[in-house]
Amino acid sequence: MNSRHNSYDITIVGGGIPALFCALNFNKLGLKVLLVTKGFDRNSRPVPRGKSISYAISPSNIGLFTRCGLREQFFKMSEDVFEMHLFEDEACLKLSSDLGPNDYLTKIVDHTNLHNLLFTATSSLQDLHTISGKVAGFAYSPDGKQCNLKILRDSEKEISTINTNLLVVADGANSFCRHILGISWGIKNYCQRAVLANFKSSLSPSIARQWFRRDEVMAFLPTSKNSLSMIWSQRDCDAQKLLEEGNSFLMKKLSNFIGTTMLSRIEIDSKMISAPLSMITVDELVKKRVILLGDAAHTVHPLAGLGLNIGLFDILTLVNEFDKAISKNRKFDAGCKSILSSYLRARLFKTRAIQTLIDTIKVGFSTGGNSAKLFRTRGMNLLDRSDLLKRYIVRFAASIL
Numbered sequence: 299m300n301s302r303h304n305s306y307d308i309t310i311v312g313g314g315i316p317a318l319f320c321a322l323n324f325n326k327l328g329l330k331v332l333l334v335t336k337g338f339d340r341n342s343r344p345v346p347r348g349k350s351i352s353y354a355i356s357p358s359n360i361g362l363f364t365r366c367g368l369r370e371q372f373f374k375m376s377e378d379v380f381e382m383h384l385f386e387d388e389a390c391l392k393l394s395s396d397l398g399p400n401d402y403l404t405k406i407v408d409h410t411n412l413h414n415l416l417f418t419a420t421s422s423l424q425d426l427h428t429i430s431g432k433v434a435g436f437a438y439s440p441d442g443k444q445c446n447l448k449i450l451r452d453s454e455k456e457i458s459t460i461n462t463n464l465l466v467v468a469d470g471a472n473s474f475c476r477h478i479l480g481i482s483w484g485i486k487n488y489c490q491r492a493v494l495a496n497f498k499s500s501l502s503p504s505i506a507r508q509w510f511r512r513d514e515v516m517a518f519l520p521t522s523k524n525s526l527s528m529i530w531s532q533r534d535c536d537a538q539k540l541l542e543e544g545n546s547f548l549m550k551k552l553s554n555f556i557g558t559t560m561l562s563r564i565e566i567d568s569k570m571i572s573a574p575l576s577m578i579t580v581d582e583l584v585k586k587r588v589i590l591l592g593d594a595a596h597t598v599h600p601l602a603g604l605g606l607n608i609g610l611f612d613i614l615t616l617v618n619e620f621d622k623a624i625s626k627n628r629k630f631d632a633g634c635k636s637i638l639s640s641y642l643r644a645r646l647f648k649t650r651a652i653q654t655l656i657d658t659i660k661v662g663f664s665t666g667g668n669s670a671k672l673f674r675t676r677g678m679n680l681l682d683r684s685d686l687l688k689r690y691i692v693r694f695a696a697s698i699l
C-alpha cells in the first residue's frame with residue numbers, strides 16, 4: 299500500500315451518498331484513502347431533516363451497507379415495500395414480494411437520514427484523510443503510475459498537490475472533474491421537473507404506488523407506517539405552476555390524478571421542492587487510473603427509482619474487484635489496468651442497457667393516441683392476470699443492476 303505523505307491508494311472527489319460509501323468501503327479494505335469534497339467538516343453536526351427526497355434502495359445494494367457495518371442501522375431507518383401498484387387509466391398491475399427472490403421489493407429511505415448515517419460513519423474514521431476543497435488541476439506522473447491532483451482548499455485558498463493511484467470521480471451530474479479530464483458527455487433533457495413533497499397518510503402502508511399518465515409519472519413511496527413521499531415528474535411549465543400556486547393547488551391537481559377517496563387519506567406535510575430531469579451519458583466510464591461513479595457517470599429518469607442504485611452497484615462491483623486483486627497480489631495497485639478493465643466489462647453494458655430501458659419506458663408511456671393507450675391498458679391488465687409474467691418482472695427488477 300502507499301505510504302508516502304501526500305500519496306494515496308485512492309482519492310475520491312465528491313460528498314454525496316456514493317462518495318461517502320466509497321470512502322467507507324475502501325477504508326474497510328485497509329487502503330490509504332483521501333476524500334476531497336466541498337464544505338466537508340468532520341466536526342459538523344448531522345443536517346436536520348428537510349430535503350423531501352426519498353430513495354428506493356434495491357435489495358441488490360444491501361451488501362454495501364453490510365460491508366461497512368451499517369446494515370442494522372439502515373434497516374431501522376428504512377421502510378419495507380412489499381407491494382407495488384402501477385396504474386395507467388383503467389389498468390392496474392400489482393406486483394408483490396411473494397413473487398420474487400427477496401422478502402421485500404425495496405426499502406425506502408429519506409435522503410437526509412441516509413446522508414447523515416454515512417457522514418457520521420465517515421467522520422468517525424480516524425485513518426481516513428479528508429480535504430475540504432475542490433480539484434483544480436489534473437495530470438499524470440511522468441511514469442504514468444499515478445495521477446497528480448491540484449486541490450484548492452476551501453478555507454485557506456491555497457493549492458495542495460497530491461498523488462493517487464486511482465481517482466474516483468463522484469462529484470455529481472455537473473461534474474467538474476469530468477470537464478478537466480476531458481471526458482465527453484451527452485445530455486437528453488426531458489424538459490420535465492420532478493416535484494417532491496411529503497404527506498401524512500392513512501393509506502395501507504408498505505405499498506408503493508405509481509401512476510402513469512401521458513408524459514407524467516407520479517409515485518407515492520411509503521416512508522413510515524403513516525407517511526409517504528411524493529415524486530411527480532411533469533412538464534417544466536406545469537411543475538413551475540404547481541410550485542407557484544402552492545399546496546391547495548397541488549391537492550386539487552392530485553385529486554384528478556388519484557381520485558378523491560385516496561386524496562381524503564393524505565395530508566401535505568412539507569413544502570414542495572423540484573429538480574430538473576435529464577439523462578446523462580458519458581463517453582468513458584473509465585480512463586487510465588480514473589473511474590467515474592454515480593451521477594457523474596450516468597443519470598436516469600426517476601420513474602424506476604434506480605439513479606442512486608446504479609451508482610451504488612458501481613461501488614459494490616469495484617469493491618469486489620479490489621477484494622479479488624488484494625487476495626491475489628501482495629503489491630496492490632488500485633488503479634492498475636486489470637482492475638479497471640474488469641470493472642468496465644462488468645458495468646459498461648449494464649449501465650447503458652438500464653439507461654436505454656428506462657428511456658424507452660419513459661417514451662413508451664408518453665406516446666399519445668388511442669391505439670397506444672389501448673395497447674398499454676390491455677397490456678397491463680393482461681400482465682396483472684399472469685403470475686408467471688409478474689414473477690418474471692419482479693425477478694428481472696431484482697437482478698437488473
Ligand SMILES: Cc1cc2nc3c(=O)[nH]c(=O)nc-3n(C[C@H](O)[C@H](O)[C@H](O)COP(=O)(O)OP(=O)(O)OC[C@H]3O[C@@H](n4cnc5c(N)ncnc54)[C@H](O)[C@@H]3O)c2cc1C
Nearest residue numbers: 312313314353354432469470492592593603604605606607
Ligand atoms: C427527483 C429525483 C428522485 C430520485 N429518486 C431516486 C430513487 O428513488 N432511487 C434512486 O436510486 N435514485 C434516485 N434519484 C437519483 C439520486 O438522487 C442520484 O443518483 C444520487 O443522489 C447521485 O449522487 P451523486 O453523489 O452522484 O451526486 P450528488 O448528490 O449531486 O452529489 C455530488 C457531490 O459532489 C460534491 N461536489 C460537486 N462538485 C465538486 C467538486 N468540484 N469538488 C468536490 N466535490 C464536489 C457536491 O458537494 C456533492 O456532495 C433521484 C433523483 C432525482 C433528481
